């Protein structure tokens with residue numbers, strides 16, 4: 366099977382649509398068991414597991430040489446030069462549990478750590494964002510461009526909170542400081558969708574500490590292809606320590622404020 370970004374995207378879109386249909390159907394019929402994972406606030410439903418299993422089985426059958434990394438079942442490292450699929454079967458699981466229409470399937474294809482194609486599909490609404498490396502970010506046939514905001518005090522910023530209570534306390538302190546310096550802050554509850562909202566200019570910027578690769582692999586490419594700078598703090602690439610994205614002219618001011626607040630300590 367071919368591995369051009371376009372070929373990978375067309376597989377990703379088909380698999381994500383099937384996955385979103387399963388998530389939606391289970392939401393309408395029966396979510397199944399609800400369990401907690403890392404902490405009491407970190408929930409997983411039978412649907413998260415069923416959707417991931419479906420994605421893994423489809424990709425394994427169609428592309429036996431690839432590997433898959435998923436939120437619920439983990440996965441192996443990929444051999445150099447091979448494709449690794451990175452999947453969040455239901456990003457926004459708490460929204461899913463409560464029936465809030467902000468949960469998504471996120472699926473990315475990467476080679477040697479570089480994301481080549483990604484799709485995020487809001488399973489509740491059917492909205493879908495896609496990107497290929499170098500090929501732009503798209504929604505419903507429309508090419509996306511991010512915000513052109515340059516002033517931090519006028520920026521609408523998205524963020525999220527992890528499940529670990531110590532991490533949350535730190536994130537709360539950063540939030541409390543930042544909220545006085547920006548237009549406002551939004552917390553919608555599904556990082557992949559936040560990144561897509563940023564890609565289409567509905568958020569000026571986004572940051573979150575402690576995201577996992579499946580939360581930001583696809584959305585990060587979509588935001589970058591829409592013109593955003595996607596990075597971590599102090600020259601580190603976007604990763605577990607921080608995912609920060611902003612339009613180029615806004616990035617330095619947000620980066621410096623966040624670096625200062627984040628350095629105030631905490632996990």
Ligand code: IPD
Nearest residue numbers: 456457458525526527554555556
């Ligand atoms: C979570 C959501 C949330 C973010 C958390 C993630 P999950 O993913 O993306 O917005 O703040 O850090 O863990 O658990 O719903 O797949």
